[in-house]
Amino acid sequence: MQRMRHPRAIRSGGFTLLEMLAVIVLIGIIGTIVYTQVGKSLDKGKYGAGKAQLTAIDTAIQRYAMDNGSAPPNLDALVTKPSGASDWLGPYLKAKQLKDPWGHAFGYKVPGDHGDYDVIFYGHDGRPGGSGMNKDVGNWE
Secondary structure: OHHHHHHHOOOOOOOHHHHHHHHHHHHHHHHHHHHHHHHHHHHHHHHHHHHHHHHHHHHHHHHHHHHHOOOOOOOHOOOOOOOOOOOOOOOOHHHHEEEEEOOOOOOOEEEOOOOEEEEEEEEOOOOOOOOOHHEEEEEOO
């Protein structure tokens, strides 16, 4: 006489729902860890790029001033010839160089508090003040 097997005793080769959920949770945890580490490195790179852009803008302003006798009235004058700038030899920069890596405008003040003009990179948050990746950097530093 042959014994009958219980239907639940037969196991297929697939995964159970619990096993699949465990794998999905582990993938989510690993993904979160990787994303936060990569995000921090990306922000550091963007912050460094913003400081380099500040230097490029400062150099362009100096070239503008050599050609025209004074600093430009605004940063757009580095891209498009302003009225009254008869010796303008620009463009001194591309328009996209006037935005930091996060898409914020650089600060600009003529006359400046630290010289003839001040150019300010406001960091990640794009606002005055802050620390870490939000720390402001000026051309006078």
